[in-house]
Amino acid sequence: MNSSQTGAEPVRHGVDWSRALALHSAERASFSLNNPNSAALAQRAARHMLFGVPLHWMTDWSTPFPLSVAQASGAQVVDVDAHVYADFCLGDTGAMFGHAPRPVAEALARQSELGYTAMMPSEDAVWVAEELTRRFGLPVWQFALSASDANRFMLRWLRAATGRSKILVFNGCYHGTVDDVFVDLVDGQARQRDSLLGQVSDLTATTVVVEFNDLEALEAALSSGEVACVLAEPVMTNIGMVLPQDGYWAAAQEIIERHGSLLVLDETHTISSGPGGYTMQHGLRPDALVLGKPVGGGVPCAVYGFSLSLATRIEQAKRAAPPGHSGVGTTLTANMLSMAAMRANLGQVMTDEAYERMFALAEQLAQGLVEAIARHRLPWCVTRVGARTEFQFSTVAPINGSAAELILDSQLEHIIHLYLLNRGMLITPFHNMMLVCPDTEPHDIVRFLQIFDACLAQLCGT
Template identity: 70%
Template sequence: MPFTPYPQLPALLAAEQAAYRERNPLSAALAQRSSAHWLFGVPLHWMQDWGTPFALHVAQAQGAQVVDADGHTLVDFCLGDTGAMFGHAPAAVVQAIAAQAARGSTAMMSCADAAWVGAELARRFGLPQWQMALSASDANRFLLRWVRAATGRSKVLVFNGCYHGTVDDVLVDLVQGQPQLRDSLLGQVYDVREHTVVVEFNDLDALRAALQENAVACVLAEPVMTNVGMVLPEPGYWQAAQALVREHGALLVLDETHTISSGPGGYAQAHGLQPDALVLGKPIAGGLPCAVYGMSAELAERAMQAKRAAPPGHSGIGTTLSGNLLAMAAMRATLEYVATPAAYEHMLALAGELAKGLEAVLHQHGLPWCVTQVGARCEFQFGLQSPRDGSEAQALFAPELEHYIHLALLNRGVLITPFHNMLLVSPATTQQHVQQLLQALDEVLAPLRV
């Protein structure tokens, strides 16, 4: 077992659920009113995944804090699951959005900010050609089309436990070594395994075997797996994997939507990786719906040739609001004034302190759990060592234990990501916020000691 079963857990969870109900009467009333017209009572069903008896409702969010409908101020280490990684409502982004909204939000035409943003993206992330989308899901979906058109190949290779949004092609898992459509995938009517290959992360032999047929258009990967619980690449893995990908004529597409926490140029720039394409979403426009994807000069030329050679008409790539004026203004403000080297210096240093603090609290309580850090992002997992691949990471899940910890922290004024035990540090996060989290966690874990 990755952790000791706790017989006291059901009683602890029930007590925290009762405390939540008593603490949040206005959220309860709002949840009841919303249930009449929203599926599961919320605008997006994921908003019910916090493990709370009813959905928590937000009144406002600024910096590293959220104020809920009942007036409680919560220190936020979830930060919109990375969407607000640079803090809620950064002043420069708020001002840019307000100014641009007065001048128009969308026109399906380019603007002056586009030249600056394109040059800055190229400088930061090392790829010369870019396009915009409304979400990383869309950006991944569109890139797969471009890559398949450019290479003439149909298959995409992903890693077991990966997360690239709601792209059908990637929702394949390995179950006892065999590819299987994800059990939770609703309404799927065709078998994506015909065009999707899945292997374990960090397994070079499996990657080599999967590429042997020279039929894979691209490897789509997070440089660090983040949504199945954090899984770090082993030393030398990406250098060898990149060489294999290129040896077999495939392309490397890195989804940096989460690993942009690694530095101003993301994980690839910080660690010397050279992808053919890159996806950035969530925080890139300060929390406004927006994503971008970049291409190498060679891939961009092949993609444009494929488009020019195709008959006129809809390419299946892009949406009307992609590249809208409002998102472009927000992205420029984020890149120019918010996601700065100074901001990252603060975030990375404080995340390091947070990781050490988490380790100390876990050690104090004798819990055999590990802490993993990627830039401004860290996570504690219910095992002695960080997992090596998606299967190992999934084996460390403990939903009831997670629900107790998350809900108990929330009741003590601290938010962490509801899907797993992930915490983010923003430019607005302070040492006082970190200490508040560590003190709350110490109190929450104390009843688990045996």
């Protein structure tokens, strides 16, 4: 089931739908009544911003009008009406290690008096590259301002290094705003995503798409020898979490290597798996790796790394090219402010100890969700990847993007999200994903689970 449903059915994903619609109406009224300052800001914003928000997807929250933030610290957010929230969204991983971590705040304060950007390397950049090598095993690194840019730059470098124009992605993938990846499988055929605005080129000419967990499809797609790289999250996370099946990545890596393609892992979300991401936690061997939002503690920045052999090929391609702008990088790339933030975050916040705490909290959350779902006899499941947890409207977790899309239900998601938000609990506005950070407290999880259980009781009449 998906968001195109009309809501006429009596039961939807195990939920009494008439009760769900009544609950939604009541929660919208409650939000509107209790957030006058956010309402006033929304009215002002409507006059001077497209869609009334800084970025259009800020209207995708479950609220009748945007909720405006006043401050965020640790695992808490305070809105402009002084409501305090336990934050399980954490900027959809941008603040995966908490809002305004003290070491990062202190580093930014120091750097603010020493300069923001100079278009030159700094000692912090060297330290960060060395630390990334230690964590991920890849010896050569570059920087960007977002994972979208890092992925975009990576594709340019790899096409230049291999002389191949095509890339391969998985159906339902997410790699930021890189146009090349907005290709889906529709009835078994590659088709440019309808939602991609303003794109005039035919992306299907250079982007190949197959289902995740389908080794035969991967083998067939790479057999032409035209694919420069496979760009993938080790676990799909943005269409709902899709885990690799046992043995999938070992076999997939062998296929990719045999056909002379390269493997690029986007760890922006799966850094929830551990200090070296899913890559090190599960012994994967990518040729290149991208990491975005979380690496700077909330400051815009990203990193991307290469194996030594690939870095050599890239440097050769650059030196052989005519002089001029390569189309890679911006003048703000690796600015001093973001490098200081990354050094502080990697060195003092993204520690082994922090991950151990996050994993224990996430396990507490996941187990509580399982118990609540079972108590109300709902046909849902719970999926967890390190500090990232999600409940999905299916008895078993989906195995590919098509299966994940079929169980999405944005209307039901919004009802649940708004119920939680009105009681001081934030989760991501997209599907049902929750993060914990080092500042999350066990009592936050206990309270979250109590509210979640009460929401299910309202939805089911139990």
